[in-house]
Amino acid sequence: MAKVLLEGALFELTLTRLAAQLVENHHDFSQSVLIGLQPRGIYLALALHHKLQGMLQREIAMGRLDVTFHRDDFRRRNLPLVPSALDINFSLEAKQVVLIDDVFYTGRTVRAGLEAMMAFGRPSKVELLVLVDRKYSRHLPIQADYIGIKVDTRTNEKVKVKWMESDGEQGVWLLTEDESNAK
Amino acid sequence: MSALSVKHLLGIKHLDRSDIGLIFSTADNFSTILNRQIKKVPSLRDITIANVFFENSTRTRISFELAEKRLSADVVNFSASSSSVSKGETLLDTVNNILAMKVDMVVMRHPHVGACHFLANHINANVINAGDGTHEHPTQALLDAYSIRKRHGRVEGLNVLIMGDILHSRVALSNIFCLLKLGANVKLCGPPTLIPKNIESLGVAVEYNLDAALAWCDVVNVLRIQLERQKDSYFPSLREYARYYGLGLERLNRLQKEITVLHPGPMNRGVEIDSRVADHPRHSIILDQVENGVAIRMAVLYLLASDPATF
Numbered sequence: 001m002a003k004v005l006l007e008g009a010l011f012e013l014t015l016t017r018l019a020a021q022l023v024e025n026h027h028d029f030s031q032s033v034l035i036g037l038q039p040r041g042i043y044l045a046l047a048l049h050h051k052l053q054g055m056l057q058r059e060i061a062m063g064r065l066d067v068t069f070h071r072d073d074f075r076r077r078n079l080p081l082v083p084s085a086l087d088i089n090f091s092l093e094a095k096q097v098v099l100i101d102d103v104f105y106t107g108r109t110v111r112a113g114l115e116a117m118m119a120f121g122r123p124s125k126v127e128l129l130v131l132v133d134r135k136y137s138r139h140l141p142i143q144a145d146y147i148g149i150k151v152d153t154r155t156n157e158k159v160k161v162k163w164m165e166s167d168g169e170q171g172v173w174l175l176t177e178d179e180s181n182a183k
Numbered sequence: 184m185s186a187l188s189v190k191h192l193l194g195i196k197h198l199d200r201s202d203i204g205l206i207f208s209t210a211d212n213f214s215t216i217l218n219r220q221i222k223k224v225p226s227l228r229d230i231t232i233a234n235v236f237f238e239n240s241t242r243t244r245i246s247f248e249l250a251e252k253r254l255s256a257d258v259v260n261f262s263a264s265s266s267s268v269s270k271g272e273t274l275l276d277t278v279n280n281i282l283a284m285k286v287d288m289v290v291m292r293h294p295h296v297g298a299c300h301f302l303a304n305h306i307n308a309n310v311i312n313a314g315d316g317t318h319e320h321p322t323q324a325l326l327d328a329y330s331i332r333k334r335h336g337r338v339e340g341l342n343v344l345i346m347g348d349i350l351h352s353r354v355a356l357s358n359i360f361c362l363l364k365l366g367a368n369v370k371l372c373g374p375p376t377l378i379p380k381n382i383e384s385l386g387v388a389v390e391y392n393l394d395a396a397l398a399w400c401d402v403v404n405v406l407r408i409q410l411e412r413q414k415d416s417y418f419p420s421l422r423e424y425a426r427y428y429g430l431g432l433e434r435l436n437r438l439q440k441e442i443t444v445l446h447p448g449p450m451n452r453g454v455e456i457d458s459r460v461a462d463h464p465r466h467s468i469i470l471d472q473v474e475n476g477v478a479i480r481m482a483v484l485y486l487l488a489s490d491p492a493t494f
Contacts, residue, residue, distance in 0.1 A: 066212070069224035069254075069485075080489040082185045083212040119221035 002179055005132070005159070006149055007171030014148045015044075018129060019051040021146050022098060025127075032096040033061040037113050038068075038084035041101035043163040044131050048100065063088030063120075065099075067112035093121030098146075102161040104130035107142035132159050132172055187486050191303045191310040194319035195360035203364060207329055209482035210475070217253070217478055227256035227488055232288045233281045236313070237263040237274075240292055242448055242473065243313050243323070247290050250480035259286065274298060275305055282306055288488065291315075309487045317351050323447050324357030326479040328365055330472045331402055334443050339366035344396050346372040346428065347406030347455050350379050350417070354447045355406060359385055372396040373428060376417040393428055397438055404445040405430050405456050425454050432459040435466060443468055 006014060026032040029052065036045025042064055049062045068083035099113055110128060117123070131148035137155070149172065153159060158180035164170045187202050195203075216224060232251050236244055244260070251258045261281065278289060288309045291299055296316035303310040314320040332338050343362050349355045349371050362369050369387040371378055378389055390396040397403065408424060418424050435442065444456075444466045452458045461467055 068212075069216070069226045074226055075229070075488060078491050080186045080486070080491070083209065086212065086215050115225070119216075119219060119223075 002160075002176075003174040005151055005172040005174055011171050014131070015047055015051060018131075018146055018148055019048050019055060022048070022052060022129070023055060026096060026098070028056060028058065029060045031094075031124075032098065033063065033090065033092065034098050034100060035063045035065050035088065035092075035113075035117065037099065037101040037109060038064055038066040038086070040103075040161065043166060044102050044129075044161070045100040046165075047163075048129075061090050063090065065113055065116055067109060067116045070112040070116040072108060072112065088120050091121040092117060092123045094124050095121070096125045096127070097123040098127050098129050100129045102130070103132045103134065103159045104128075104144050104147075105134045105137055105159075107138045107140040110142050111140055131161055134159060186490060190487070190490060191299070191312075192321050192483055192487060193299050193303055193310065193312045195321045195324050195357045195364070196319070198321075198364070200364050203325065203328070203361065206325055206479065206482045206486065207332065209486060210329055210478040213253075213478040213481040213485075214475070217474070217481075223253050223255060225255045226485055227251070227254040230287045230488055231257040231259065231285065232290060232484070233259045233261060233286045234313075235261045235278065235281065235289055235291045237291070237293045237298075238314065240313070242476070243292065243320075246473070246476045247311075247313060247322075247480050250477050250484060253477065254481055254484060256288075256484070259284075274302065278302055278306060282308055288484065309490075311483060311487065314353050316353065317356075318353050319357045319360075320353040320447075321357050321361075322476070322480055322483060323354050324361040325483070326472055326476040327354075327358055327404060327445055327447065328361045329479055330445060330468055330475045331367075331443065333471070333475065334468055335401070338362065341367045341402055342370070342400045343367045344370050344372055344400035344403045345406065346393065346396065346403060346430070348377045348408050348417075349373055349382065349406065350377045351409045352406050354404075358404060359387055363387070370396055370399060374418050374424070393430075394434065394437070397434060397442065400442060402443045402445065403430065404447070406447065407449065408451055408455050410451070421454050429453075429455055429457060430460050431457040432463070435460060435463075441465060445469065445472055447472070 034045050034049055036042040052060050064087040066084045066086040068081045074081060127145040129146040130144045133144055133147045133150045134153045135150050156177040158175045160173045160175055162169050162171055189197050234244060234247055248258055290311045290313050292313040293315050296318040298315050299310050299312040312319060312321055328338055345355050345358055359369055363386050370390055371387055372390050372393055444460055446456055446469045450456055450461055
């Protein structure tokens with residue numbers, strides 16, 4: 001039985017808190033942009049984008065970054081890496097960037113994201129926002145600035161974030177190896 | 184579907200429709216990358232690719248080389264005229280020597296039909312056919328179909344005319360395979376001496392009257408008259424060829440519609456294609472083809488390199 005980490009009102013509350021923390025540090029977002037990491041970070045980025053625009057009553061720039069071609073496990077895993085769409089139609093030069101992903105695990109995706117992002121200009125500052133931080137499992141010296149929930153997990157477990165628009169339900173679940181294979 | 188069904192790209196004949204779809208969707212990603220300020224990604228940074236050209240080529244070699252460099256691969260270039268081939272070394276020895284230097288992929292053009300198949304059977308590296316004799320030139324056909332898809336939004340159901348020297352053209356054969364697999368209707372047009380006998384068995388139609396063929400088609404791919412392969416007299420003179428089978432602007436203007444013009448290059452202006460057509464801002468997508476060529480070749484290199492069987 002999958003363990004529920006976050007759902008319902010608490011899930012919404014976490015998103016609202018993350019949005020409020022962003023406003024504390026980025027004020028009116030005039031020099032800040034949101035960048036979601038493909039594929040699953042996009043849903044979180046969209047949810048926060050929606051909340052922030054509601055709170056600030058202004059347009060906030062948001063892009064989708066695909067890191068497939070920058071990954072360090074190309075030709076090292078048994079499944080081919082399939083790219084997703086990349087959509088950043090503004091320059092990141094001198095901007096404050098908030099990188100957004102749903103689950104923060106080894107840190108390798110974020111490393112690839114940092115590298116991929118540099119093709120769009122030199123940001124003045126980059127911060128990392130994640131919904132779930134799997135503690136003590138980093139392979140690289142990377143930490144998140146904004147965290148929805150911290151969890152202790154084993155390497156054979158999987159954290160699954162579901163979104164209303166793609167999965168029909170919303171929340172965070174911890175799955176065992178058998179459960180994630182069955183999915 | 185996330186991987187190609189083949190280990191080598193030897194010809195379109197060996198691909199299936201989903202392979203072509205995967206190459207196109209991956210090329211879309213690379214197309215986006217090629218249109219931004221920093222056009223390079225590090226995917227193939229630990230891969231070495233040898234471009235082995237036993238026959239002259241300018242744009243195909245540059246296009247491959249650019250695609251390889253945009254993917255951060257290490258590249259070595261080899262051309263027959265400046266190598267031991269002129270001293271009598273065999274193809275397999277030449278390539279094995281290159282592979283002994285730890286090369287992962289080979290892009291090869293060779294004047295003999297089937298040279299790439301021979302190589303693929305004898306070596307471990309991925310082989311990409313960049314043209315073998317009058318047989319196949321798969322990446323050209325892929326980029327032609329990709330350019331048509333970008334212009335028209337689809338390939339399926341379109342009427343595509345391939346005109347000119349079909350007999351000597353590897354581009355024609357690869358194009359026929361590719362377009363038919365994608366569901367287009369294909370017709371060939373040219374002087375009877377330059378159209379191979381029984382080519383209809385591939386599933387294409389043949390029309391000898393250019394005006395009738397143009398009236399039928401949505402897209403025309405104009406092939407080059409290969410002057411270097413015309414030692415036998417396939418037609419009386421270039422002037423006569425240009426008159427009967429040259430794509431002139433008057434011919435296009437007589438049609439009641441706009442058709443898309445492709446040419447794999449290099450063009451013989453004034454022979455198979457009029458300059459006013461080749462440079463036409465609406466009809467011609469010849470320079471788009473060149474641009475798309477890099478994205479398509481990046482996609483092919485990336486997908487072949489990501490096959491777990493090869494590393």
